[in-house]
Amino acid sequence: METTQVYGVKPLLEALKADQNIEKIYVQKNTQGEGIKEIISLSQTKNIQVSYVPIEKLNKLSKNENHQGVFARLSPIGYISIEELLEAILKEKENPFFLILDELTDVRNVGAIIRTAESTGVDGIIMLKHGGASINEQTVKTSTGAIFNIPICKIDHIKDALFYMDSYNIQTLAASEKTDKLIYEIDLKQPTALIMGSEGKGVSKSALKMAKVKAKLPMLGETSSLNVSVACGVILYEMVRQRLI
Template identity: 45%
Template sequence: MKKLEIVYGIHPLIEAIVAKKTIDKIFFKRGLKKVSNAHKKLINLSKKEHIPIKIVSKQQFFQLKNKNHQGVFAVLPPIKTYYIEDLLPIFYEKGKNPLLIILDRITDVRNFGSIIRTAACAGADAIIIPKQDTAMIGSDSIKTSSGALFQVPICKEKNILNTIEFLKNSGLKIVSATEKSNIYWYNIDFSGPTALILGNEEKGISSKYLKISYEKAKIPAIKGISSLNVSVACGVILYEIFRQRKYKSKIRF
């Protein structure tokens, strides 16, 4: 039997309900000092979806004592993961212009969650991660993504190099976000099917992935700052992709 996940925080639970996840009941902490509008939204949504609410003592929140739980939690089945080989044909059949994100050894759960949230907002179709050397998919990453992990399919792949080759052969342009380039991100054509690679917080993208990338996208920084945080870089590039696809143009300098 797979381990269940404790999902805590208002927005992750709202996202779980919207995504039609199986929720038996939602636990509220007795004696909440402040019931915010967000709490009320969660209560109303729970009632609408016929999800029971149970008031429990603060002792029930003991294992979340160092977490920003906002006085609410629920127990859910683990998040399902996929293989991109199964999803990509479905994307094409639906007439999508696929946008995929490949995370190379992103281990910081805050960066991981932030990337997932940004990807969901920018319309990414799937996130690809390795089976090892990655942030865990679980309670903390659900919280740091504000529940966006319920919205974007996560593909766990044993061999990322083979996955990239598969994507290339399937018509996707492979673009690596790296300072080891002279091409700025806004001068790359993202209008077609694209897989964006983002690298480890300290080491960047593996050289073997850089070698097989079609393009390398650089985001310049002011002298003295080596590079952007990976989740910030993700947002910068994803919204250029969004802009190009919506307005059909690239900026040229």
């Protein structure tokens, strides 16, 4: 578990609506706006303590990030085990879609990926306990609160997740440039776990070796690669496109 903080109107509203265990909310004195009013109203309904403070206090708490006049301290985010995730989702869906993040280190990239994953109906995200980005206030902010609406697992090794996926007959797909196959050639209607690699190295060698399928995005310009959160978004929306047909 990791302690975290939330700032910004929309992320905090999402946290409140998702019944996250918020310890305290700080609101800038004399701040107006419908979002702020809704935060205060929900806080009163849920008996969450609200302190009205000067902007200097919020700047300090958020380390001068764009807090939009609100800041909250949350109790640690809880993680579901991969066994619980698979058993729960497979009871509900025949063709689930999971996302495995292999040693991603940039918290903003992780937050952006979580936001897109939740928006595209991904059923769960699997991350490393150690060796990757932590879940902190920047992750929450970048996800715009989507992190509270999608199950997240923490595992010791990526290979553990891949073993589980194989045991449940879930296709493991590595996003990698080390293949001739394009993502558009892959059947994403079936149960699938997409592996996205780190910003610098891509998917690790061990995960590439274990993945049942590898695919890449076509690159038509001089640029040789995309930001990992952008690439992940493109692939996830190809999954959506296939499943909407």
